[in-house]
Amino acid sequence: xxxxxxxxxxxxxxxxxxxxxxxxxxxxxxxxxxxxxxxxxxxxxxxxxxxxxxxxxxxxxxxxxxxxxxxxxxxxxxxxxxxxxxxxxxxxxxxxxxxxxxxxxxxxxxxxxxxxxxxxxxxxxxxxxxxxxxxxxxxxxxxxxxxxxxxxxxxxxxxxxxxxxxxxxxxxxxxxxxxxxxxxxxxxxxxxxxxxxxxxxxxxxxxxxxxxxxxxxxxxxxxxxxxxxxxxxxxxxxxxxxxxxxxxxxxxxxxxxxxxxxxxxxxxxxxxxxxxxxxxxxxxxxxxxxxxxxxxxxxxxxxxxxxxxxxxxxxxxxxxxxxxxxxxxxxxxxxxxxxxxxxxxxxxxxxxxxxxxxxxxx
Numbered sequence: 332x333x334x335x336x337x338x339x340x341x342x343x344x345x346x347x348x349x350x351x352x353x354x355x356x357x358x359x360x361x362x363x364x365x366x367x368x369x370x371x372x373x374x375x376x377x378x379x380x381x382x383x384x385x386x387x388x389x390x391x392x393x394x395x396x397x398x399x400x401x402x403x404x405x406x407x408x409x410x411x412x413x414x415x416x417x418x419x420x421x422x423x424x425x426x427x428x429x430x431x432x433x434x435x436x437x438x439x440x441x442x443x444x445x446x447x448x449x450x451x452x453x454x455x456x457x458x459x460x461x462x463x464x465x466x467x468x469x470x471x472x473x474x475x476x477x478x479x480x481x482x483x484x485x486x487x488x489x490x491x492x493x494x495x496x497x498x499x500x501x502x503x504x505x506x507x508x509x510x511x512x513x514x515x516x517x518x519x520x521x522x523x524x525x526x527x528x529x530x531x532x533x534x535x536x537x538x539x540x541x542x543x544x545x546x547x548x549x550x551x552x553x554x555x556x557x558x559x560x561x562x563x564x565x566x567x568x569x570x571x572x573x574x575x576x577x578x579x580x581x582x583x584x585x586x587x588x589x590x591x592x593x594x595x596x597x598x599x600x601x602x603x604x605x606x607x608x609x610x611x612x613x614x615x616x617x618x619x620x621x622x623x624x625x626x627x628x629x630x631x632x633x634x635x636x637x638x639x640x641x642x643x644x645x646x647x648x649x650x651x652x653x654x655x656x657x658x659x660x661x662x663x664x665x666x667x668x669x670x671x672x673x674x675x676x677x678x679x680x681x682x683x684x685x686x687x688x689x690x691x692x693x
Contacts, residue, residue, distance in 0.1 A: 344594030351486035459657035490601035512590035519660030529677035
């Protein structure tokens with residue numbers, strides 16, 4: 332293969348989790364030109380990635396002129412397209428761009444019949460309650476070529492190149508700080524802000540500085556603002572708006588990261604920070620942050636455990652028989668409530684956090 336296109340038309344976390352696939356393609360074809368196509372606003376996690384030649388942003392809602400322009404630009408330009416998500420648009424882009432195509436298909440979908448006909452190699456997605464991690468599933472796209480090269484190699488998630496945080500923030504940071512990401516994109520993944528406030532106070536009482544992170548969106552800014560007053564200002568610091576490279580720099584120097592099921596938790600794990608992830612309905616076998624300290628051992632999370640640790644990732648869940656349900660909350664829609672998340676108490680999270688920090692106390 333002289334040229335490879337990776338197609339991932341999904342959200343930021345999904346884009347970051349394609350980096351092991353890109354790294355494995357680089358191992359198989361060291362001299363190939365590898366490009367990644369994704370939606371506008373989602374490719375920031377890949378800037379500076381040494382395995383990627385070009386990032387190709389596509390409008391979230393392309394107009395007919397955009398579609399025509401992309402078709403002309405991409406038409407059979409690549410030897411291989413790796414379609415790393417199940418959507419119709421992604422598969423059509425792969426067919427336009429490359430002579431050979433490997434892609435992920437949903438287990439059951441009315442469009443599978445034509446997608447399968449377009450593929451040289453198909454991988455069936457395990458679904459939200461599957462047992463194969465999403466990183467391993469994407470790597471299976473390369474199975475035919477891995478077999479010819481002597482077998483598969485487990486690859487890490489590649490974080491953006493770290494940059495220094497702004498000087499004003501850098502001067503406020505204290506050694507041993509804990510990064511806490513309080514917002515979630517959807518309510519059904521949101522650990523209660525009141526729990527985050529209590530947790531921050533407990534960590535500060537134990538002698539730790541807490542640094543808050545969040546994106547530029549109104550919901551993220553509102554959630555971070557709700558943390559104000561949970562601890563003294565010098566020990567509860569809002570990091571403000573950082574790009575992904577600066578965020579990587581902040582995470583690499585953190586003593587601990589605490590956050591929900593979100594893209595920043597995946598980034599923290601990739602940066603090598605000790606991660607404490609708070610999961611609700613999401614299945615960790617599929618979506619747990621991929622540890623950076625994988626070594627030669629396979630990454631294996633179990634479906635349900637009050638607390639489990641794999642590499643630098645510790646994951647906590649509620650002790651309920653329905654966890655994880657794999658749904659979008661109890662009502663199975665993006666704005667749904669989730670009863671299991673509030674049951675994970677801040678005291679329980681604080682105790683585990685202090686154990687990870689090496690300073691557990693009653």
